[in-house]
Amino acid sequence: MTLNRHKYNTRFHKHQIVLIDDKGRLFESCDSIFDSSEYIGLPLEDHFYFFESELVNFQKSAATKTKFEKVKVNFKSLPGYYDFVLSKIDVNGQNCVLWEIFDYTTIYNEYLIIQQLRNEISIIEQYVSKYQSSKKQDDDNFFQSNFRSTKNIKLSDLIKELEESKFDLFSSISVWIDKAYIEKGITELKECMSGLIDEINFFVQQLKASNYEEVNISDYVSSLIAKNNNDQTATIYSTSYAEGIPKKLFLDKKIIEKFIRILMMQGPGQEQLVEKSLRMAYEKSFEGIPFLVFNFKEQVESVSNLTSTSACILIKITILKSLVNMIGGTLKVKIDENEAYITTDLFFPLK
Amino acid sequence: MISKKVILTGSFGVGKTSIFNQFLFQKFSDKYLTTIGVKVNKKTVEAKGQEVSLLVWDIAGEVTQDKVPTSYFLGASGIIYVMDLSRPLTFEKLDSDIAYLEELLPGAAIKIVGNKKDLLSKEELLEAQQNISKKLDAITSAKTGENIPDLFLNLAEELV
Numbered sequence: 463m464t465l466n467r468h469k470y471n472t473r474f475h476k477h478q479i480v481l482i483d484d485k486g487r488l489f490e491s492c493d494s495i496f497d498s499s500e501y502i503g504l505p506l507e508d509h510f511y512f513f514e515s516e517l518v519n520f521q522k523s524a525a526t527k528t529k530f531e532k533v534k535v536n537f538k539s540l541p542g543y544y545d546f547v548l549s550k551i552d553v554n555g556q557n558c559v560l561w562e563i564f565d566y567t568t569i570y571n572e573y574l575i576i577q578q579l580r581n582e583i584s585i586i587e588q589y590v591s592k593y594q595s596s597k598k599q600d601d602d603n604f605f606q607s608n609f610r611s612t613k614n615i616k617l618s619d620l621i622k623e624l625e626e627s628k629f630d631l632f633s634s635i636s637v638w639i640d641k642a643y644i645e646k647g648i649t650e651l652k653e654c655m656s657g658l659i660d661e662i663n664f665f666v667q668q669l670k671a672s673n674y675e676e677v678n679i680s681d682y683v684s685s686l687i688a689k690n691n692n693d694q695t696a697t698i699y700s701t702s703y704a705e706g707i708p709k710k711l712f713l714d715k716k717i718i719e720k721f722i723r724i725l726m727m728q729g730p731g732q733e734q735l736v737e738k739s740l741r742m743a744y745e746k747s748f749e750g751i752p753f754l755v756f757n758f759k760e761q762v763e764s765v766s767n768l769t770s771t772s773a774c775i776l777i778k779i780t781i782l783k784s785l786v787n788m789i790g791g792t793l794k795v796k797i798d799e800n801e802a803y804i805t806t807d808l809f810f811p812l813k
Numbered sequence: 814m815i816s817k818k819v820i821l822t823g824s825f826g827v828g829k830t831s832i833f834n835q836f837l838f839q840k841f842s843d844k845y846l847t848t849i850g851v852k853v854n855k856k857t858v859e860a861k862g863q864e865v866s867l868l869v870w871d872i873a874g875e876v877t878q879d880k881v882p883t884s885y886f887l888g889a890s891g892i893i894y895v896m897d898l899s900r901p902l903t904f905e906k907l908d909s910d911i912a913y914l915e916e917l918l919p920g921a922a923i924k925i926v927g928n929k930k931d932l933l934s935k936e937e938l939l940e941a942q943q944n945i946s947k948k949l950d951a952i953t954s955a956k957t958g959e960n961i962p963d964l965f966l967n968l969a970e971e972l973v
């Protein structure tokens with residue numbers, strides 16, 4: 463297989479091979495992910511701090527191959543999240559390094575959303591249990607001092623933030639101080655989050671492990687050596703990459719239903735006033751893709767001020783919104799200024 | 814110039830990225846954005862009259878022993894172990910994590926840091942320190958920047 467053929471083969475797999483010489487200079491690459499022409503012959507570490515330490519570390523170590531997962535680097539040509547694999551290869555007696563880049567930006571971005579929510583929920587839980595075990599149970603300022611305060615923030619502004627995907631759990635927690643509610647909510651949320659992390663981990667594993675094709679690239683390496691005017695044979699080297707990376711992660715119906723249950727959960731102080739309506743249906747698109755539509759309407763005490771009820775609703779909607787973004791659905795939130803209702807419209811594609 | 818690899822580790826949400834951003838860019842944000850995997854950056858400092866390039870690895874806050882790939886730690890000369898002084902759960906695994914790191918990287922300089930000082934009163938700070946099983950090398954606030962430059966300078970001096 464020649465260099466160009468390798469490029470063709472991996473066009474859809476987002477797998478790039480870069481050969482680095484014994485001086486740490488970029489020697490050659492198949493350019494499947496980034497165009498290496500401007501770096502040829504230059505020390506990589508000048509543009510790419512990762513190699514300032516890692517090339518030396520790797521050359522010094524006994525390992526012949528090492529892998530770095532979920533790497534984010536300060537390098538304009540690689541703006542996403544990647545897995546890097548470094549291998550030692552011998553080219554004409556020179557100790558070169560083969561640097562493989564796997565682009566998993568899409569999947570790692572999804573992973574990030576779930577990890578974010580899981581961590582936030584766990585941090586809130588830690589504060590709540592600290593609050594409960596402290597002598598300061600009646601200190602109303604406790605949450606204000608531990609979380610970003612949202613006093614004097616208008617509900618409609620927060621909903622706008624939500625629309626722009628800027629809203630985070632912490633910004634509303636300071637008014638979300640009903641302990642019983644938090645406890646109940648957190649237990650359920652944590653269960654959902656660990657379920658989601660499991661699901662994503664499984665997906666990532668599948669992505670990386672199954673459907674892999676062993677590709678012998680020793681010809682490729684030989685072609686590099688030939689270019690170097692030498693006819694020695696290269697170390698036999700083979701690598702593997704994912705065949706046909708799935709485009710999207712789909713969530714299981716069960717998980718989505720769990721989230722909906724949380725969304726429906728009673729908030730503090732809602733006993734007398736709460737009025738809710740829900741419409742939920744499983745349908746199929748023209749292309750036969752199953753999806754879930756969902757319309758949820760909930761009453762709040764006031765639309766102009768942020769109360770614990772509306773904060774609760776917002777927290778729940780924030781979580782759903784992140785998930786919906788992740789799986790390519792849509793979520794729209796409206797507030798009815800006259801009747802003090804928050805309406806959530808959801809559309810979820812399903813497995 | 815000497816290059817040294819320094820790793821920021823510790824539980825999630827303790828302020829590793831905030832310390833990193835405060836050190837590199839003198840910036841702080843209240844908003845929490847979790848890190849996945851590792852983010853690599855560098856800054857040059859002067860220690861004992863020498864230029865030292867610190868390659869800082871900001872890694873995701875996971876349980877050190879079972880989640881963080883050992884390849885991240887390979888060749889690190891310095892470790893900054895960060896805890897959130899306002900969340901006792903983040904100091905719970907200090908002993909076992911440090912033991913693990915010492916075994917993995919014999920000879921590496923380890924700095925144990927209590928962060929988010931600004932959130933605690935004097936009494937709370939004392940109470941937190943009593944609950945931490947090891948002596949803290951630095952008490953910082955990534956928010957106000959307190960003790961952040963010193964933390965890295967002290968580490969750099971120890972490394973040259």
Ligand SMILES: Nc1nc2c(ncn2[C@@H]2O[C@H](COP(=O)(O)OP(=O)(O)OP(=O)(O)O)[C@@H](O)[C@H]2O)c(=O)[nH]1
Nearest residue numbers: 825826827828829830831843848874929954955956
């Ligand atoms: N008040 C205060 N807040 C801080 C301080 N340091 C960090 N934070 C806040 O704590 C939250 C978490 O900070 P990060 O720096 O993202 O934490 P991390 O350790 O990188 O978290 P992971 O990447 O998830 O492991 C953010 O909301 C920060 O604004 C501090 O010194 N004082």
Ligand SMILES: [Mg+2]
Nearest residue numbers: 829830847848
């Ligand atoms: Mg971080």
